[in-house]
Amino acid sequence: MFTLLIAFSVASAQAEGDLTRQEPIEVIVELGASGSDLHFFSPNHLEFETGKLYRLVLVNDSATKHYFTSYTFARMVFTRKVQTLEPYDGGFRRTAEIKGDVREIEVFPGHRAEWWFVPIQTGEITDLHCYVSDEENGMTHEDMGMVGTITIR
Numbered sequence: 388m389f390t391l392l393i394a395f396s397v398a399s400a401q402a403e404g405d406l407t408r409q410e411p412i413e414v415i416v417e418l419g420a421s422g423s424d425l426h427f428f429s430p431n432h433l434e435f436e437t438g439k440l441y442r443l444v445l446v447n448d449s450a451t452k453h454y455f456t457s458y459t460f461a462r463m464v465f466t467r468k469v470q471t472l473e474p475y476d477g478g479f480r481r482t483a484e485i486k487g488d489v490r491e492i493e494v495f496p497g498h499r500a501e502w503w504f505v506p507i508q509t510g511e512i513t514d515l516h517c518y519v520s521d522e523e524n525g526m527t528h529e530d531m532g533m534v535g536t537i538t539i540r
């Protein structure tokens with residue numbers, strides 16, 4: 388009986404199957420906005436849960452390039468892939484699929500990128516930022532408020 392109980396508790400503590408093959412949960416983040424000179428992440432706080440597959444859609448409808456950079460976050464997720472998308476026929480089409488570890492993603496004006504990942508560690512992340520320099524005033528977008536926080540539960 389004792390052996391059976393141990394065997395059961397070990398089995399229930401393990402995840403079943405390939406976690407990267409779940410139906411992804413879509414989360415959309417806008418990097419700036421069309422017609423706006425302000426630089427920001429919207430939303431500027433994100434929440435994820437470990438063990439779930441996410442498709443983080445980085446939308447850049449603004450007139451400048453932006454980064455989605457958080458080295459802390461990048462270390463706390465397992466990346467399945469990144470897909471890049473370009474405008475096509477009123478929608479978007481994939482132009483590349485990148486596999487392997489990701490540290491940051493830069494998205495060009497009018498384009499999108501999708502980061503497919505499974506969070507593997509919990510924590511409060513405060514280093515999300517964009518360090519592109521503004522051509523007008525030389526400040527970085529981070530200096531101008533393009534920062535964010537992430538919670539992984």
Ligand SMILES: [Cu+2]
Nearest residue numbers: 453517519528
């Ligand atoms: Cu930016």
